Amino acid sequence: MLGGGETYDLYLAEYEATSAIVQNSSYDEATGRALLSVLAEQAQQAGWAAFDAGNHTEASRLYKESHERAVAAGDAPLAGNALAYLAYQSGRDDRRAAVGLAVRSCQVAGTDAPSAVRALLFERLAWAYAIIGDVRETERALTTAETAVAEDSEEPQPDWAAWVDHNEISIMTGRCWAELRRPLRAVPVLERVLDNFDEVRARDKSLYLTWLADAYLAADEVEQAASVAGRVLDLSAGVASVRPRQRIKPVLRHLDPHRAIPRVRETLDQAKALGLG
Template identity: 40%
Template structure:
């Protein structure tokens, strides 16, 4: 039986609820907390002009249907278009428009809010797009925010918010640059760190320091990155929201692992789970993605790096069963650790099966990290060249 195409499915679900396209758009804005969906967007989805990959979890929520049904309807699609995704997530207009307004170059809180919304739009786009797709837009948005900060006049209170927005944009631009193997990564993170500290936002400063530490660790500067990751925990402080502290401890755990300090890594993993359990719902918007499943992924990554596959395999398998198929890059990365864990557990057939999926997923995303992980998986499988399933993978 031919699966129902996504455009027809969305139209059927909407009409069965008695909703107009505008009513569905309003429901999605309310469910996501991100008011950028319009009736025109819904119309494009139902005509097959765009694929609402980012919005699938929210469509499932408002229609009260399993997310997997919607995701399966997108499998035959060629993938999300970067321009379309960004147009649905970024606020309308030009970030530097206030500089040419009638009142000269004086800006207020609304401009700072707009820049913060642009940062969050990029973060949401990063959930479904890779660094190579976002590198241009991310730096255009960051450059525009820096220009507004430098060329406008504003009150001290607004300046703090503009600095915070620059810090947030620098964090996501640095993350995108790291994923794209762009040489501007470190300088971008340091720009954001300076802005966050001047704004007096300790949690954001820790986020940027931890992000830079993570980048350094993953690019061969383990000692520097580990020191910075540990410093980020201290910079965030014990009073930072639980979600943010969990994130900082998780990055420290990874740094300790790469530095060969297994005991410190285990302590940091435990501290991350404790911090998340203490979260009171006051975390900043940029920590929206931190949850128990993501912490379990880091647990499993650490266990894999420490050659403890019997701990890693069950964790990764459970998380991946419920992970969105639209998050192609993350699935490729997480499955790469699963493939390595299977190899370490002396299960080469399973390792080869997962490796084939990693290779397939990585071929669809413009991510240097995903490409690197493919090479790691293939290197680990080389120990099992006498296994037919592995030999087939290595031969292709």
């Protein structure tokens, strides 16, 4: 519901407060490990918010600190998740490095990690393979993620991964196929999930819709792409996240040669009014 620009200061303050407790308090070994796990999780929250707000230097610092704290706590799943965050961020500049980090994240978490954790890390591994165009490994990682999320496990899941469900895996599946320029696979799954996606979660929905717009463009369905892009603009207005607008800009550029089409012109005019034209 809130973008990183709105949550970053709060998350960072919580991280710094816990860090002060760790540094200045006395406690036994078990409590120390628990505190370090909390600290690692808070660093990931703050790092994600920094990333979502466009502050990539700060995000990288916090992810690396999270990894260090998780390793010190002996919390392998959380350490793996820190590496997965770094992989996701690295994909912007070094896609091969992102794959290496994503592979490591799964290895570090281990095969005994809770099912939601394995689902989360392997879907992010699938994304890393998708952005380098590796169809086979993308499919393999998605299958592993789907298998994990379908497990009927009574094992408690960590709070930071408990949100991972079938819809999340479906959205990532659609995103991967859109990235791989396979619109016939991407469009049905994205439409099915996003049609029922609550618009109260405007940041998430506007971001995910950008991949649906991409998929429609890849299928040469220009009017549909314009319609979805218009929904992205509506939902992302006022959301303190740089990502939906960054993602929709290339779509708008590809739509511009089709300005003579009324629906396309309407979306481009909407974008211009919002300062994206």
